[in-house]
Every structure is written in structure tokens, then in C-alpha cells.
Amino acid sequence: MSISKQYLQKSGKNFSEWFDWIISEAEIYDYGRYPVKGMGVWLPYGFQIRRRVIEIIRNLLDEKGHEEILLPLLIPDFLFKKESEHVRGFEGEVFWVTRAGLEDVDVKLALRPTSETAISYMESLWIKSYRQLPKKYYQVVSVFRYETKMTKPMTRVREITTFKEAHTVHEDFEDSERQIIEAVEIYKQFFDSLGIPYIISRRPQWDKFAGALYTIAFDTLFPDKKAVQIGTVHNLGQTFTSVFDVKIQKRDESIDYAWQTSYGISERVIASIIAFHSDDKGLVLPPNIAPYQVVIVPIYHQDVKEKVIEYCSKVAKVLREHGLRVFEDYRDDLRPVDKFFKWELKGVPIRIEIGFREVSNGTVTIFRRDVMRKEVVFLNQLVEKVTELLNEILQNVKSRAWKEFLSSVKLFNNFNEAINFINEEGGIAILPWCGDEKCVRNKLEGVEGISALGEILIDSLNKLGISEKISEYSSCAFCNRKAKTFMSIAKKY
């Protein structure tokens, strides 16, 4: 078998085409062939990446006392429609079951687009007293949204297969605010561990989650320099608890509705990993989520085959004993160069090449995917070297991603300059702002395709090094009044 070496370029304009190509060639996600629009298949290699990403967020949530549950997929009509603002936000996007077997159902059933209504109903049965609070639940499930815009693999799909939704309950507003801070911290750690750069904003009220008091969002930038929402945190206040009658006895023995937050991420996280950690040769996976961290490729003439393979197995065994995920590629029907091509494309962080020279010298040749560089190492340094390199690769892919991201986030004093920057180069423009959402809305109404991401949180201002600059940027770029904070705007997915 021979492999055709067709690369696509991952430049800004071709990003969408490149993305379709890489998820197919690297065998991550089969999209566009399953005969339902907006629904794809996770392939074995992609599934393993997905599984490790889920494991990371699961551990972060568990550490902070979140409990995993599993709610039914179907939400009856009357439950789903109980909270009116929520319904208005979602009714255009819901898939409905109306038939079962050979009959019509008595009550239409929604395929959950999100689970606030289902869990609030259950919480009204589960939670009675402040003593049980705070309570933090989460689930990792498929949710369904009937997207009418053009669908795109992993970023705009009709079956979101990797929806991690957390739902928390609190005694009072203050505790729900504490939870918002915890949730933001968890997501920061999560995205940091994957090397996905982000900016954190408080969404304008017109763009918050349907039913929330407010929404905080994490956005990143794809190579086409459009902003992508990769995580959201909502303070739901008492919206759902009052409608679903989630009443608690409080510390002072009074009865009141509880307070809620919810926060979610989706497979856009995995799309972001692919978007950032890759080059024109394919993926460069962070070692913590790579299905294989090391691939071993033997190189031999037939007469030394046995010796080379024996040596390879020994190397694999040693690495596995140290907890590394190793694939030994002994396939006969591919030349070494074809295997190199394939594993580079699939983003395996380290390749070990072993030929007769390595066997004779007691060495291995180590190839590092992120910088495409080889070095020869003696066997007794193997484990130490591989461990060290895996750490370096993780750090390197992270810092490259942040550098790329920050190069497209710019601070402007002047609204028109900011708009020109976005129209010409893409990226996120940051502008001093008075704090009044109306003036942002007014200004942006006249501008096609550019949206407000929201007021930038202090965390992101620090990261961007502009926390202290509000004195230099003293007047609002939208209305010329006194600026108090910063607003970010961008083209959005």
C-alpha cells in the first residue's frame, strides 16, 4: 500500500477547507458523509483524543466537588416550555419527537438542546434545605440544535456530541457569584492544560444565555481570525428555580427559591486543539491528550528484520513501564517514509526510528514532531529524554498558540481603526468603553459582520498586559464619554 502525500495549507483563507481535510486524513471525525446534515462520526483516533479531553475536565470538576449524573435525553413539551425566556431563545432550534412506534405521542418530546429545564424539575424533588448546598452536578452528553446557518464539523453541528454541562444550586446570590468565579477558574485551568488561548468577556445582555442574569464567555481565534466561543458560564439567578419551584429552607428558617449557575463546553474545544496545534504537515498533539505519545518505526533490510524488531519491542516495553502510550508500527505494507508521513499528520509528539545502526550502537533516533528535529540518544537515557521532550513539546505548543493568538488581539483608541483592523486582518480589537451597552450596540449596528464579545474580564486584561492602561485610554471609543473598562469586538463564528 502506498500513501499519496497531498498536503493542504493551513493558511487563514483556506482554514475551513484545511480543517475538513485534516479531520478526515488524521481519522478524527467523519463529517459530511453520514446522511443527516450536521451530524458526524467520531473515528477511533479522534475518539481517543476526545476521551482524554473529557477526562481532564472531569478531573477538574470532581476535584471541586462536582458530581456526575445522567439525565434523560428527552424533555417533554410542557417542561421545556415552562420558562418563557428560555423557550424563546431555543424554540427555533429544537428537534421534536412526535411519533413512537406506530402512534403519535401524547406529549411532544424535545431532544435536549441543554438541560436547565430537566434538572431544575429534578432539583425541586431533590433539594429542600440550605444544608444540602452548594450542590454541583454535571453531565457529558449529546445535545441537539437545529442549526439553520451553514453547519461545520465540530464547530456548528446539529448533534453536539461532547457537551459537558454543569448545573449548580446555591443558597443565595453571593454563593452563586462565588461559583461563577470557581467555574471561570476551572475553565482557565482546562484550556491552559490543552494550550488553547482565550479571552474572557462578559457578554452584552442582548447576547446572554436565554434565562440567565448574565453570561461570561471564553473566546478563542481560529486561523481565519474569527472569534469562536469555546466555553460559557451563566449565572441563572432564580429564573428556573422560581418557575420549577426549587424552594429551600434557608439558614434563618425562611423559605426561598434557590439560586443556580450553569456552564458548558463542547467539542469546539477539540476543534481548537486542532486549529492551534497543527502546521502544514498536520497535527501536533499536546502529549497529555495524544492517543499515542510515542510511535516506534523500524527501518530494516530483510536480513536484520528480526533483530531490529526485537530491539523496538524492548524500547516500547521500557517506555510503557514508565506509563507512556506507545504504538509499534510493524506494518509490512508501508515504507518507513509513508509511516513518517502518516504519524506526522496524526500529530504523534515523538517518533522513534530504529534501524540496524541504532541496534549496533545501542541508541535510538528520536524525532520531535513540533519542531521537526531529530537527535540520537543512548538507550540508557531513553526514558529521561522522552519524558523531558514530552514536557518541552507541551510547553512549546502552548506558548506557540498563545503567541499566535496574542498577535491578533490589538488595543485601539479609535473605533474606525479597530473596524479596519478586523476587516483587513481579522482578530479581536479591544477598545476603551464607558460601560453602557447601548452605545456599543448603536455603533455596531452600522457595521456588517462584527459583533461585541463583551466587557473583558480582569484576568484577560492582565494576560494582555492592559489592566493598568485605562488611564491612557480614557475616553470611550463608542461614545467619547469617560472610559471605565474595555470592550472586545470581532467577527464571530
Next chain:
Amino acid sequence: MSISKQYLQKSGKNFSEWFDWIISEAEIYDYGRYPVKGMGVWLPYGFQIRRRVIEIIRNLLDEKGHEEILLPLLIPDFLFKKESEHVRGFEGEVFWVTRAGLEDVDVKLALRPTSETAISYMESLWIKSYRQLPKKYYQVVSVFRYETKMTKPMTRVREITTFKEAHTVHEDFEDSERQIIEAVEIYKQFFDSLGIPYIISRRPQWDKFAGALYTIAFDTLFPDKKAVQIGTVHNLGQTFTSVFDVKIQKRDESIDYAWQTSYGISERVIASIIAFHSDDKGLVLPPNIAPYQVVIVPIYHQDVKEKVIEYCSKVAKVLREHGLRVFEDYRDDLRPVDKFFKWELKGVPIRIEIGFREVSNGTVTIFRRDVMRKEVVFLNQLVEKVTELLNEILQNVKSRAWKEFLSSVKLFNNFNEAINFINEEGGIAILPWCGDEKCVRNKLEGVEGISALGEILIDSLNKLGISEKISEYSSCAFCNRKAKTFMSIAKKY
């Protein structure tokens, strides 16, 4: 807070009521309160049991080269209806999406009741050559069946939330037969690791999976002595590959349809764990799937509280360092006796009680849930003793379950005696059989509520110690002709 100590009896007749009670009291699965019939909520404690059960089957499948994937939940009408026998088998049970947003959908979408049709369509794109075979896929997903019989938590639900379905592809019939043997072995290991006893039968042709050549099933017995199907293995032959055009180039360069098998398990596995590993005080969880293997309960007067808790933490730390899952129950609002009650009910295998006496003597009091027995152990023997006890508990719950099961499986020569046994005592009756399914069907037609499980596989005959007895049981209990093998019959769930 005080807990009311109401026990239900797990005797045969009350089993169904007991089961509802235990899954609620032990906080496993909230059933009957979510407002869609046949759909329940996995609660945190139950979710952790479920997660560990899934992990066991995942490891067994991965070891044998199965690859995990994730297919879309929705199957379009035209795909689902392509194979006529399959459709006839399922059409009474399918939930259909007919609306999305504010419109009717162009094509009706089935909520998957199983995924043979979806994966066969994809396999026609993925698989081209015998070189890629055998190929073994699996997924762990929710499937939906519009059950019209009375629904029951975990055993007859409309959302089966824990459906592990494997789908394999083979070059020829022989290799598919080899796969059937592998699948049966995997399920044996799986059920054995959970201490769930079973009998393996080849289902009568009238009761096979819709579209299969034949079906092999694992059945167990619940305390009401009815048989419950807990796993099935199907040889699908070329049924789906011919309809979905999954063609491969064979070794001899000819082109032919590939061969398939599929095999599945569901949350009935977890229902079986609960059914077998429990007594009138509640659950007795096998340590390998217990969310907590050890719970530590301090017992103190206020003046020594600090010392006792410090000692407890030390004990917990040591156990955790040895990889054990430990819960330290320091709640102030429950008396020790209430905690005992609660953790016994939830089936934690070992409880460690620590009071001032234990602190003074450098000991701990260890309570073993399966036999409800206490012993005092010195701290320096703690880890060794706990590890040993956990192994003993696992072995004990397994052997108790098998003993209980085998006491209700009986061999008969005479059909009427077998029927009387089942009607009076319940259980599985085994009868010598000529091998002709028609004579079983004829005989059972006159008997209400008793079904044929099928021809018993040699594995199960060995386990029952009757492999050699066919000479003693020489005439078919259904037709008096010469017996060649054994048939099992029972009341079925």
C-alpha cells in the same frame, strides 16, 4: 438530621418493590419521577457504579483490539428501513423526530434503537479490502425503544442509557464465527468479574435478533426467579453488508460482501449486580465497582473529637496511598449509627470505625459488609488486612451469587415436571432435546408465560455439570425422539 430506618425485604415476591426501594434509597437511579415514562436519572452514586462497570467492559474490548467510536443518534428513515427483516423487528419500538425548529423535517429521523444500519452505511465507505479485516468497533450510548409492556427501572426502559454495542466486520463466515467465540469469552469474563451468574443459550430462531443468522444470549435469574437477558451476541452474516453494499476485495482478489457480528449489553448488568449482591440490609457491592471501597466513621465525645478525626485522616491517607477509594464521613448532623445504616444500605464493602479506644490502642475496628462481622486490627496490619478482606468479599459475593443461581436451575426428564417446577418455584428448567425447534414451539404454545431460552452452550453445560449426562437423558422431553442436546425454558422478563 435523623434517618428513618425502614427496610424492605428482598424476598422473591416483593423483589420488584424492593428493587424500586433500593435504587432510590441507595441513591442510584431516580425512576418514576421524571415526567417521561420509562426514563430515569442516574444519580451521583449510581453513576459511579455505572462508570466502573463500563470501564471493565471497555478494557476487555480494548484488549481484544476493539476500537471505540461514536455514531450519530439519529438514523434517517430511508437508512433505517433499508433492511426489511430488521425494520419489521423494530418498527413498533422506534421514536421518530418529525419536527425541527418550527418546521417539519424533510426526512423522518429515528432515535437509534440499535446501530447496525448506521454503522453498515459507514462501513461501506470505510472498508474496501480484506487487509483491513477483522475490524471491531464499539460504542457506549443511549438507545431508545418504545416499550409498550410495563416499564421497569433499568430492566425495561425507553431510554437504555448504558448500551454497549460492538460491531465487527470479517472477511468470511469462518472469521465471523471465530468472533462469536471471542465475544462470548469477553462477556463471560465481564460477568465473572462482576459476580453475575449466567446461562448461555442459542436462542430459538423465532427469537433471534431481527436480521441475524442466529443469536446467542446470556440469561440470569432475578430473585423473583424469572430469567433476564443480560447480553446478546449475533452473527449477522451478510444481511446488512449486502443491503448496504459493504463490499470487500478478498484474498483471492474476488469481490464479495463482508460478514458481520454485533453484540450488546445494557444497564441490566447493573440491575443484576443490585439483584444478586444485596440482602435485606441493602446492597453489598463488589469492591471492584464500589464507588467507595472503605468508609471511615469516627465515634467520639466532643472532648476527644480532634484526636479521633486526626487519626481517621491518617488511616484514610494510608489507604489512599495504596490506591483504595475511601470516604471519610465526618458529618456532624448524623449519629454514627445512622451513618452505619446508610453505608450498609449503599453497600460499601468495608467500614472502619474509629473511637477513642482505637486511637489509644493504635487499632481500627473493621466491619465487613458481606458477612456483617467486625474485627479489631492493629494499624501496622491495616493495609494488608483491608486488601485481603476486599479480595475475600469479591470472592464471597461471587460464590454466593452462583450458589443462589444454580439452586434455581434444574434438570428434568419430563416436560410437565419442568413446567410444574417453573410455575411453583420459578427458575430455569433444563430438558433433553432432539434439536428440532418446532417440537419446542408446539409444546410451549399450550403453556402460558413460559419461554424457550434456547439450546444451552457447552460452556454452561460444563458449569452445570451436565455435559456428560446426555446419555442418561436420552429422549427429547418435547417429542420423545432421541435427544442430542439440552434446551432451557423459563419465565422471562
